[in-house]
Amino acid sequence: MFIFDYHKIIIMKKALALIFCLIGWFALIGQYYLAIENKTTSILETNFRFFTYFTILTNIIVSIYLTIVAFKKDNNENSGILTAITVYITIVGFIYQIILRGTWQPTGFQRIIDELLHSVMPVLMIIFWYLFENKTALKYIQIPKWMIFPVFYLIIILIRGNFSGFYPYPFVDMTKLGFTKVLTNSLWITIFFIGLSMLYIRIGKALKR
Template sequence: MKKNIALIFALIGWFALIAQYYLHIENRISSLLETNFRFFTYFTILVNLIVTIYFTSTAFRKHGIEGKNSGYLTAITVYITIVGATYQIILRGTWQPTGLQRIVDELLHSVMPVLTIIFWYLFENKARVKYSQISKWAIFPIVYFIVILIRGSFSGFYPYPFVDVTALGLTKVLINSLFIAIFFFIICFLYIRVGKALEK
């Protein structure tokens, strides 16, 4: 059952990512090379890609991408929970997509987070996930943040308004990022705590 569910979730993920890439290229306002760079600077895209690869691996490999270790699923569930929550709380009101873009938008920001949480609830070995793993989970978002700031300083493009140094200034961006970091650690602790409670 686990592999079948993972395959269905993977197919949904790949459809959303491929459709979003098509729309991104179709509506580009910069060169093809720059458009491709920008596509992969969105945290939403990177996290959905990681999640979809995880589901694909789980569907086709004996032990999936994490083998016999625990924690990977919780980590990506934290990431995509942040993607969904940030969109619903901060970004949803900033634009009104229509047609295929609206479908893709909901898949990436609403459907995939919910599906990942369901998969985590059903299949994560929650008792073996440790609080000490949080520091490792934080590496990806920290590196991502540093990269988009460095690239933005050269290109002038920032993927999200709350990290736009040009519009807000570096101090405000750092404050915004601090709040997101606090939210990240809260979500991590909640997943581990809830997971351990569920396993009792």
């Protein structure tokens, strides 16, 4: 009975991963098409800017992860990877809904893609995390490792922005806000990241109990 149920869970996991990753790749390809179609700079610069958005990079990570889960034979994985990715995409959704949604009003195909990247994928990953993460092994000591990607990302966009003048998000625009304000904003986002990570771990432990 246990083996039967285990196989059913694996089949469901792979099926959902496949469906979710197809949605993710569709949204990413659609956004890339729109970026090229509506470019205001050279192709090279457009591509650089496309890959400086945390939304894009995180959705790529999400889609790659789900693709691997959907097609790999071995379903064992290190606990915490799914939680880290879910934290990243949750931050994407939260910051967009609270801070960025009112800054523009996309229409047509752009609105569909926008909702998929910022609203649908975060919800789908939270569902996937709830169903399949190995919550018993989650530890607070894992959080510093989870921070490597967002901290490295922040450093890169600030360095590149200093030379190119382009910052992907208004709250890290050094030109308009200055170093102190950007540093403050980054600190608050870091605190939020740590708090959200701790919340996921706490919820995970509570669910297992």
